[in-house]
Amino acid sequence: MTKLTALGQTENVSTLNNHPRVSLRLGAIAPSATLAVTKRAKELAAAGKNVIGFGAGEPDFATPNYIVEAAIKAARTPAMHKYTPNDGLPALREAIAAKTLRDSGYAINPTDVLVTNGGKQAVFQAFAAVVSAGDEVLLPSPYWTTYPEAIALAGGVTVEVFADAAAEYKVTVEQLEAARTEKTKALLFCSPSNPTGSVYTPDEVKAIGEWALKHGIWVLTDEIYEHLLYEDAQPAHIVKLVPELADACIVMNGVAKTYAMTGWRVGWMFGPSDVIKAASNFQSHLTSNVNNMAQVAALEAVSGPLDAVYEMREAFDRRRRLMVSMLSEIPGFKVPNPKGAFYAYPSVEELIGQEIGGTLITSSAVLSDVILEKAEVAVVPGEAFGPSGFIRLSYALSDAELIEGVERIHKLIAS
Known part of the structure; x- marks a missing residue:
């Protein structure tokens, strides 16, 4: 059990007239780790790297067209302005x-x-x-x-x-x-x-x-x-x-x-x-x-009906089963079977203390950095969600990307 106080302490706080320039309340907020991983993956992709991202917490499908059409109609209605x-x-x-x-x-x-x-x-x-x-x-x-x-x-x-x-x-x-x-x-x-x-x-x-x-x-x-x-x-x-x-x-x-x-x-x-x-x-x-x-x-x-939802769910389920199966074959990965959402959350605690890709793994954050730099695959470390020793992978991406990304991780870990 861990308690986190309402306001953290910020080191080297810049001041104006002996007062912090940024309020202590907002200065104590940590940026979204999931968005940070996605941003870093996009930066590497922009630099020419073939990065596969498992960080995004959003469906990879387009909004159903009938919903989009309703918004277009509303945009043409003066009362909605x-x-x-x-x-x-x-x-x-x-x-x-x-x-x-x-x-x-x-x-x-x-x-x-x-x-x-x-x-x-x-x-x-x-x-x-x-x-x-x-x-x-x-x-x-x-x-x-x-x-x-x-x-x-x-x-x-x-x-x-x-x-x-x-x-x-x-x-x-x-x-x-x-x-x-x-x-x-x-x-x-x-x-x-x-x-x-x-x-x-x-x-x-x-x-x-x-x-x-x-x-x-x-x-x-x-x-x-x-x-x-x-x-x-x-x-x-x-x-x-x-x-x-x-x-x-x-x-x-x-x-x-x-x-x-x-x-x-x-x-x-x-x-x-x-x-x-x-x-x-x-x-x-x-x-x-x-x-x-x-x-x-x-x-x-x-x-409206849930037909489009069920179609997306069917695709997510297929990817879920595929991801869990592939992740479970990676040495040091323990993968509970997720039965909801679109995430897998394997324990990588067994890998802490090992050397992977020429780096000593001291935390899941370090492991995630190594996976990104060496395998060009973006995952989110457990530190973003609580204790170290875990990583999150979203399967809200194409089957081909999922297979390629997990294979890269497997190759890196097993080498």
Whole structure:
């Protein structure tokens, strides 16, 4: 269990009139490690290197055409050129409520839905709405790199609860209870998981929800990968399984992963009326309404059929099975079977202390650097998501690139 304070210390801070030039709050934020890896891979590609990137956390498919056409039509509608309600277009909020009943199995009031500029804004505003200075937030680790930064910006303290590869990266109620203190305010829960691809079973989700309810702990649940489930993985929505938790739960979601709409920047959050009202007031000063054309596109997406989603899921599943099979043949790689999202998260702990490509591997960050420099393959080190000793590979890329990239890694490690 590791605690991360709300504001870190910055060395060699430049000053102006004896005050830091950059605020301590923003100066303490670490850049997104996943975006940094993608940027570095693009820089090498621009320099003529044949880099294969496993870093991107976005589908490699185009947004379905019927969704694009809805946005084009909206762009030609004068009413869409003006400010619209801060909470989101009423039709979209109603559609999100209908989609929640269809996909999650429980009813919500459209007035308790807040449309946000992507899932990241929903995550930040959820923490900002319920976390006060010094409040502790339990964060299962490995975790998405943005969570601890959003907690810190809200003034909270991140308490990591780590589950390793042997546990399929899933924390238990016993671990959460051991980490709970009188300062514990909230739990961040994400299944299917980024970065691990792990999926909690309905029984596991229910047990965690009942534990949170018993101890009066908020649950902030990120369901952005809800439709990307494979093999025997089942949908498990915590409010559906523990209805009494609805008054202390915020659900965050969006169209980015399900409909290949990462660039459209439309997410949402819903929960108790008082919390959503507070988040809405905050958003009214922060960004006001989300881009109207993107909202209309999102309306078309969530209101329409899931046929395109299922086609993408079939391709992801094929790549998932291929990647897991190939990675499992690499010496020193231990690969739990991911049953959701589009990531594999092998343990590379056995490789630490070995020499690879002429470099002594002292961490998964060093290994990732060696893989990029020697094999020209971009992966994200475990340090971006918690403890060292792991790497994340996205299989949201072509089959040919996947095969070539993993073969390069295998050749490097085995040589």
